Amino acid sequence: xxxxxxxxxxxxIGLVIDASVQMLSFKTVARLGLLKSEYIGFVAGLFSxxxxxxxxxxxxxxxxxxxxxxxxxxxxxxxxxxxxxxxFVNLGETARRIxxxxxxxxxxxxxxxxxxxxxxxxxxxxxxxxxxxxxxxQIIYKDGRYYIGSPVMLSMARIIVIMKLIIFGKRSEFG
Amino acid sequence: MSVLVYSLGLVFIxxxxxxxxxxxxxxxxxxxxxxxxxxxxxxxxxxxxxKFSTSLTVFGVSAPQAVWExxxxxxxxVSLTLSYISTYSAIAADSPSLVMIMxxxxxxxxxxxREKLFAAMTDDLLVKPRIRDLVNARMVYLDGDxxxxxxxxILLIRILILYRKLLGIPKGG
Numbered sequence: 301x302x303x304x305x306x307x308x309x310x311x312x313i314g315l316v317i318d319a320s321v322q323m324l325s326f327k328t329v330a331r332l333g334l335l336k337s338e339y340i341g342f343v344a345g346l347f348s349x350x351x352x353x354x355x356x357x358x359x360x361x362x363x364x365x366x367x368x369x370x371x372x373x374x375x376x377x378x379x380x381x382x383x384x385x386x387x388f389v390n391l392g393e394t395a396r397r398i399x400x401x402x403x404x405x406x407x408x409x410x411x412x413x414x415x416x417x418x419x420x421x422x423x424x425x426x427x428x429x430x431x432x433x434x435x436x437x438q439i440i441y442k443d444g445r446y447y448i449g450s451p452v453m454l455s456m457a458r459i460i461v462i463m464k465l466i467i468f469g470k471r472s473e474f475g
Numbered sequence: 476m477s478v479l480v481y482s483l484g485l486v487f488i489x490x491x492x493x494x495x496x497x498x499x500x501x502x503x504x505x506x507x508x509x510x511x512x513x514x515x516x517x518x519x520x521x522x523x524x525x526k527f528s529t530s531l532t533v534f535g536v537s538a539p540q541a542v543w544e545x546x547x548x549x550x551x552x553v554s555l556t557l558s559y560i561s562t563y564s565a566i567a568a569d570s571p572s573l574v575m576i577m578x579x580x581x582x583x584x585x586x587x588x589r590e591k592l593f594a595a596m597t598d599d600l601l602v603k604p605r606i607r608d609l610v611n612a613r614m615v616y617l618d619g620d621x622x623x624x625x626x627x628x629i630l631l632i633r634i635l636i637l638y639r640k641l642l643g644i645p646k647g648g
Binding site: 430474 | 494541550551554555561566574603604605609614615621623632636639642644
């Protein structure tokens with residue numbers, strides 16, 4: 301019975317380890333960067349899950365097929381929770397809606413459209429993203445022109461366009 | 476095995492219902508409707524499984540019997556639902572980075588001129604639609620000509636500010 305309930309808790313233990321290692325590594329390792337700290341945290345959580353599962357397998361007599369099924373279920377749950385944590389961290393980093401909310405939160409009297417655009421606008425959005433993409437090697441800047449540097453972001457963009465087509469039947473929110 | 480089969484089965488049913496509904500009607504507050512669909516499917520599914528647990532078999536796999544199995548099904552379902560909902564906003568709204576990547580790809584081997592890249596992406600495309608989303612989701616409201624943050628958004632923003640202060644990260648966006 302204890303082992304069964306421990307199985308339920310494993311993904312959450314993994315998530316706590318993921319978040320702790322991510323925050324600790326980001327705070328202590330200089331120049332690590334947010335993204336790399338997220339990867340390290342995720343791998344640490346994953347490692348802890350395998351350790352606990354190994355302990356369970358070595359101390360109980362659960363049939364192998366059930367052990368594999370529970371391991372897969374826990375890995376899916378942990379990966380999903382880890383992805384949610386990743387999204388939460390990046391929410392404050394890249395989400396436009398969160399940035400707008402933050403500007404409104406800082407202005408107790410509220411802001412008209414012009415004031416919002418003074419504080420946060422397309423130019424700032426593009427410059428931040430261009431710098432990130434160039435620094436990550438996803439795009440290359442040469443002689444005033446941009447070129448694709450790595451196919452990773454392009455593949456992601458194509459997957460998202462396919463999902464847009466499946467869900468909304470169009471390639472872009474603007475038709 | 477039953478945990479895996481029945482939780483993934485319930486997620487699949489919820490996703491099909493969501494796709495079907497979106498084909499006939501696109502709700503104004505999409506995230507809230509998604510939550511209703513997914514959590515409604517989970518609650519209904521668990522009740523049905525519990526009621527027919529002794530007789531139900533899918534692909535040769537019997538319905539779950541123990542309480543811990545239902546808990547594990549619920550956690551797996553909820554974690555997948557939350558990750559889908561967090562991805563959904565990135566699918567529904569055009570991400571500036573992905574639009575830039577697609578524009579640069581379209582430009583081909585000649586590359587895309589910096590001025591053209593900036594000219595193609597305006598406040599009307601990048602900022603104003605997101606303000607409209609916030610108003611539609613009632614996270615922001617209009618008071619005269621001023622936009623103000625709604626009470627339900629304040630907790631979210633405070634949590635994010637606290638987290639970023641803990642890590643020493645400045646404003647993002």
